[in-house]
Amino acid sequence: MNCSCENCHIQAIFFKSINSDELDEFCGARVEKIIPAGTTFIKQGDKIRSFKYLKEGLIKLHRVDDAGNKQIISFGTPMDFVSIHNIFAEETYSYSVTALETSTVCIFNIDIIKRLIKTNGEFAENLISTKSRASNRILSNSLDLISKSMYGKVASVILFFHEKIYFTMGFDLPISRKEIAEYTGLSIETVIRVISEFRRDGLIKVYGKRIEIIDKDGLMSIYEHS
Amino acid sequence: MNCSCENCHIQAIFFKSINSDELDEFCGARVEKIIPAGTTFIKQGDKIRSFKYLKEGLIKLHRVDDAGNKQIISFGTPMDFVSIHNIFAEETYSYSVTALETSTVCIFNIDIIKRLIKTNGEFAENLISTKSRASNRILSNSLDLISKSMYGKVASVILFFHEKIYFTMGFDLPISRKEIAEYTGLSIETVIRVISEFRRDGLIKVYGKRIEIIDKDGLMSIYEHS
DNA sequence: TCTAGTTTATGATATATGTCATATATTTAC
DNA sequence: GTAAATATATGACATATATCATAAACTAGA
Structure with missing residues (x-):
């Protein structure tokens, strides 16, 4: 099991900074999962135990706000790194994620990601940029709606x-x-x-x-x- | 000129991971600036040349959207790191920042921050957490309004x-x-x-x-x- | 195939919100 | 200190949006 999938955006965008040893460690612990349309595979309030990346498909981020209203936050494609918005800020997810079309999700060990941030500066910088762009996009859409x-x-x-x-x-x-x-x-x-x-x-x-x-x-x- | 200000949140929250050598380098290039109420000290579209931190005061983030509408994005206190939302994602600011009350801003060399991310893993992790929490807060407020x-x-x-x-x-x-x-x-x-x-x-x-x-x-x- | 539930659709009506006009109070510029 | 600009306030009215009712079309499951 490795990360050699041809269309993987992680490889292209995210891990250009990882050397082959790191890549082996990282991908050795990878699990790929097919999510049927309609399945909620991340639930608001759940403890964050892994780092998830959307390899293929289409998902929605959604939440229940303090008043109990259901609200969709954004829609995501493989260009978005599903679980990065919360992963380093909180212990639990503040939103749910549901597949809108049959999707493929890659699940990584979260500790390996955290170790990579500490040991590979270029990786850390790429992660910050990617995360910033993704959350800026979501915020901008949200502001537009207001x-x-x-x-x-x-x-x-x-x-x-x-x-x-x-x-x-x-x-x-x-x-x-x-x-x-x-x-x-x-x-x-x-x-x-x-x-x-x-x-x-x-x-x-x-x-x-x-x-x-x-x-x-x-x-x-x-x-x-x- | 150093970073020994007693109430500096940067020290408490952000730089607990920095050793004294790094702190010296970091703070040696620091400039402190007093911003009168009403002054716009970051302008949407400007090139990002420095890393700015709000030491004291109150600011608003605002933007002009594609349609030309003026819009306030959020209000910030010293707990917020003023320029982190864009700094690693884009070349230019996608929002302006204006002081609502007389404010003090610390201006750091951006290259030193970027170097710290690459060389100090703990710093990188703290930056990512801080940034995530700040942008999650802004997004959550924005979603509430919708x-x-x-x-x-x-x-x-x-x-x-x-x-x-x-x-x-x-x-x-x-x-x-x-x-x-x-x-x-x-x-x-x-x-x-x-x-x-x-x-x-x-x-x-x-x-x-x-x-x-x-x-x-x-x-x-x-x-x-x- | 049937039934029950959900989704899409539309009308009638009530309420929320925006626009325009106008007036006073407050701030700013000179 | 005065004039001009801006901010606050309110009324009258128009428009935007929600709510309630109803119905047809479309699923999902027995």
Whole structure:
């Protein structure tokens, strides 16, 4: 068992600073796990016992806030290092992680990561950069939502899946209207109504979860001008 | 010039891992600067040339988003390390920093920090923890705002300054109604109206910027139940 | 195949929030 | 100290958004 997977972003981005001895130690303790869509494989409140990396698939970060409201924090692709947001700050996870599509997760020994930080300065620097960029991205998306109207919020979700995940004009939304509501802070009915309005205005076509973007400039203009 | 300031959080929290030789090198290049209230000492888009730490005072992080809207990201006390959110992720700042009260900032050579990360593993680990906790706090506040009504949003601002900054029932708000609007995503008029309503309902007393909390439980209940 | 549950959808209506107008109070610039 | 700018405040009104009700479409499981 090693880390020689061809498409592994960890290798490309994260461990360019690791020498082959370190890589062997690191990957010797690696476990690869396939997570079926819909499975919650990290639970808010659980003790952090390992370092998890999304090798393939699509996941959502979500939490229950102090008032008991369910809330989606962000959506993640293999470019994101699933468990890095909490791992060095807290003993337990402050969010849950659920697979939206069948996903592959690599599970590493957390002590080896911590030892690497201490012994390999370049690794530490790369980890800090990667972590910073990932959390800046999440924060920026969250801040965007605060100041936008329901149209801007829903447009931002559609554009996110188009521009960051699927890259095509037509795609199947991997989340329900209810999840869009949990992400944007809108009510379900408002989300559905805005989608219907986008459809009536010829911005998108909708067939259940299937979305086809017809007027991308129009959507972007709505997103930008709230 | 050294780092022997008695109340320095950097020493207590951040540099417990630094030996005296490293401390000398680190602090030899330190510059201390007094920032008058209202001064913007980090500007969004500026190249990151130094590592800045808030020794004393109160600051706000703010940005102009892609659509050109002014937005306040968070408020910071000396417990926050001002420039760590961007420093290892980007070449330039993605936010501005302005003093809300007269503040003292310690400015360190950024290359020395980067060298310390590479040569001192414990320092690197402490930096990662500190940074994680700070950005988790900011994100959590931002997520809280997304799902709350105007009452919850304004209550959260009042409770923040009471519980995190001044600790007394009576205090002077360090920000204007307009800034509360920029932080919460509400309009100025809505912020003013909600504050007036809290006053009429006997939750707070208001004399311009002066706030006195009369019914803290009531405020917290509003915050929690939206 | 049927039933129960969930998801999507829409209308009617109530409430929350924004916009525009205006007035007073406060701060800033000269 | 005065004028101009900014901040606070409130009313009237328009628009955005939530809530409640209902129904059709779509799953999941027996």
